[in-house]
Amino acid sequence: MDYLVTIDGPSGVGKTTLGSLLAKELNSNFFSSGKVYRNIAKYLNSNPSSDISDISLDINDELEITLNSISYQDIELYEKDVNSKSSEIAKLKEVRKLVSKSLQNLPKKLSSGLIVEGRDMGSVVFPNADLKIYLDADIDIRAQRRLKQSNDSETKEDLLQRDENDINRLESPLMIPENALYIDNSNMKMDEVVKLVIRSLEPL
Ligand code: DC
Numbered sequence: 001m002d003y004l005v006t007i008d009g010p011s012g013v014g015k016t017t018l019g020s021l022l023a024k025e026l027n028s029n030f031f032s033s034g035k036v037y038r039n040i041a042k043y044l045n046s047n048p049s050s051d052i053s054d055i056s057l058d059i060n061d062e063l064e065i066t067l068n069s070i071s072y073q074d075i076e077l078y079e080k081d082v083n084s085k086s087s088e089i090a091k092l093k094e095v096r097k098l099v100s101k102s103l104q105n106l107p108k109k110l111s112s113g114l115i116v117e118g119r120d121m122g123s124v125v126f127p128n129a130d131l132k133i134y135l136d137a138d139i140d141i142r143a144q145r146r147l148k149q150s151n152d153s154e155t156k157e158d159l160l161q162r163d164e165n166d167i168n169r170l171e172s173p174l175m176i177p178e179n180a181l182y183i184d185n186s187n188m189k190m191d192e193v194v195k196l197v198i199r200s201l202e203p204l
Pocket of ligand 1: 011033034035037038083086087090117118119120121162166
């Protein structure tokens, strides 16, 4: 069965870990929508005089992102200045429109299901997904997880700032989508979360 599953939640909550494990379990594709915002942020940081309207965005059937024919390495997308810039540009209506349209075209390009994570995947981009998950965890636990994840880790304050931007923006703020499966994984192992999600998909 080719499911479309969305995972939303704040930064550092484990969306990518959960999404990748689920994709393996369901033989599906996994895509992190934050990467698209990060590509745009990286491009605008590198080309400060360019405008959003100059950007041509493509996500192909291999889930590779190109922006005006440029493709960035993952390592370049997780630099500190890209973290803050991505949260900043994610407030802009025209950026959200551009990204949402590309994402909505994605499922029909793929030969199997899609697990997609972000901040507005279930609330705005794919409100009719087979399953919408909202993943949550305590801020201290999220900050600890982020610290283990990368060299240029975000502090608890950085995470709080980004969450605040994402929750309080006018355009597609981070929220629990209607009919979402809410999971607080502060005290859960990720394989328990995976089992819980698979059980929720079984009746579908
Ligand atoms: O998930 P991430 O940390 O890679 O996301 C980077 C930023 O992109 C995040 O601070 C907010 C923005 N974003 C968004 O606004 N909507 C999404 N669906 C995904 C990411």
